[in-house]
């Protein structure tokens with residue numbers, strides 16, 4: 316048995332500051348979950364519906380169940396749409412593909428707008444990567460490719476999913492046809508005001524960037540806003556309306572944007588009001604006054620003023636920049652939260668950089684240990700420097716206690732690998748498997764054996780990715 320670092324020591328610093336500690340754990344869980352979802356694959360032997368490949372994308376995996384009626388049109392876009400994750404064959408990355416069924420692109424004058432969207436990088440916008448037409452689905456479809464955010468959901472499903480089924484067969488919340496009456500919170504209680512401002516800050520920041528480039532979102536709707544983690548938002552589906560609803564009569568494709576920007580602001584007002592009432596029913600014209608009363612009773616005057624600014628006087632031109640003073644000091648809360656999260660991530664990244672270094676070391680050990688044949692020498696991995704490395708591998712991984720039971724201790728492995736990596740002069744006792752011989756070597760000597768053995772391999776082969 317060898318002394319090991321008590322596992323809690325490594326975490327002591329973080330645990331001393333509990334909020335950071337929990338945030339780090341939460342982020343790790345989220346990343347694990349996201350990784351599992353990114354890796355999910357369809358069993359191709361059972362998949363008869365989806366094409367194996369669409370343009371440069373393969374491994375298609377639907378992100379939503381097939382609709383009961385395949386001709387069901389999206390309320391926002393007016394065409395049937397479907398969403399997949401897929402892997403790009405060129406870069407191996409996973410993307411989100413949104414197919415617009417039965418759309419034939421006859422006019423490419425809208426493409427400058429798509430180029431503008433592709434250049435738009437913003438932390439609250441799902442980035443558009445490319446657009447292509449395809450017959451891979453057996454019809455004329457146009458596909459919009461976006462960054463993929465695993466484990467994300469829509470703002471609609473997060474906050475308004477327990478709404479009664481819409482009577483018109485469509486699913487857009489902003490078209491729900493209800494019987495009127497006072498808007499009732501869809502869930503028990505109302506959302507905390509701080510959460511609503513968190514959303515306002517993110518959505519207005521995205522709109523500010525979009526409007527500043529001369530574009531407009533044109534599809535701002537709770538079904539077209541992605542949410543992941545606790546409260547991180549991104550505006551989704553940018554660029555689609557610019558293609559599907561392109562007005563060919565305008566010489567300048569940006570000519571109508573100021574008009575659409577006003578509509579974006581109105582849509583933002585609707586979203587904030589629906590969040591504040593915790594119900595999309597508040598958006599019914601006949602419910603508006605009741606909804607505003609509910610906001611006055613439960614939230615700050617600033618929130619009500621923001622909603623009034625965005626929803627009333629549609630003939631008065633409004634600007635997203637006017638929202639900033641209404642957010643006021645709440646902006647600092649956002650900034651603080653973002654910086655705290657940044658610190659936690661930096662801390663976690665530092666640990667992962669360490670882990671990555673040790674992982675590469677283990678990969679190299681794996682390439683040397685137990686190699687059956689090298690340069691026509693069958694005993695290469697059993698002799699010379701490699702023999703020491705073999706015994707060191709046993710020392711690292713195959714320790715047993717006095718009863719012969721495997722002794723498994725991560726801290727021992729990490730500590731020893733770090734010492735080899737640093738080449739410290741400390742000595743270690745290695746024992747042959749038959750326990751007949753004992754070798755005392757320093758970690759520095761092990762490092763030398765390791766480096767010379769690995770460079771022998773490197774010089775003879777075609778190494779890829781080892782550094």
Ligand SMILES: Nc1ncnc2c1ncn2[C@@H]1O[C@H](COP(=O)(O)OP(=O)(O)OP(=O)(O)O)[C@@H](O)[C@H]1O
Nearest residue numbers: 378379389398411461462463464467468469486538
């Ligand atoms: N870029 C993306 N990355 C990851 N998941 C996404 C992405 N875009 C959409 N999704 C997921 O795909 C699913 C369907 O999204 P979609 O925008 O079609 O919502 P919807 O409520 O079905 O809207 P609609 O009624 O217009 O079809 C949602 O679960 C959403 O979280």
